[in-house]
Amino acid sequence: MSYVVAGNEIETDDEGYLLEPDFGEEIVAVVAAAEGIELTPKHWEIVNYMRDEYRENGHTPNFRNMLKGINEFWPEADSKALYDLFPVGPAKQAAKVAGLPQPKGKGGY
Template sequence: MAYVVNGEELGADEQGFLLQPDYRDEVVGAIAASEGIALTDDHWTVVRYLREQFREHGHTPNFRNMLKDLGEVMPGCDSKSLYALFPTGPAKQGAKVAGLPQPFGKGGY
């Protein structure tokens, strides 16, 4: 699987995660469209958070840590609201839409 952004083909694994991180906003739009997600400000808040965590730690957080951290910057953020943004799983689908490689398995950090 691959995504084409501005005429450039980006390699992805069989589940649609990029093989190498790409921090361009155009990438987020292309992946979100393929996932059937219409981006809102809350989606972008999650995307920026996941990208920051990946840059800082080399991987994205597990859902529990993600929920705790985002609760501090997104009023009313809870499990239900994150699943409304990323229905197949906020930690995994959020990382995919953010243009990041597939997250670690259960547990994260």
């Protein structure tokens, strides 16, 4: 599987996660469309959070730590709100849409 962004083919693993991170905005739109997600400003907040966590830690957080981190800028966020944005599973699907490699183990640290 792969995605095409601006005429360039970007390689993925078998589940559609990028092999190397891509922090461009275009990849987010392409992956979100492939996942059936219509991007909103809240999606972008989560995408940027996941990218920041990846840059700082080299991987993305598991769901529990993700929710805790997101509550710092979106205090009313809960599990349902995140599943409404990323219905397949917020920690993994948000990482995929953010253009990041597949989370390790149970979704990161």
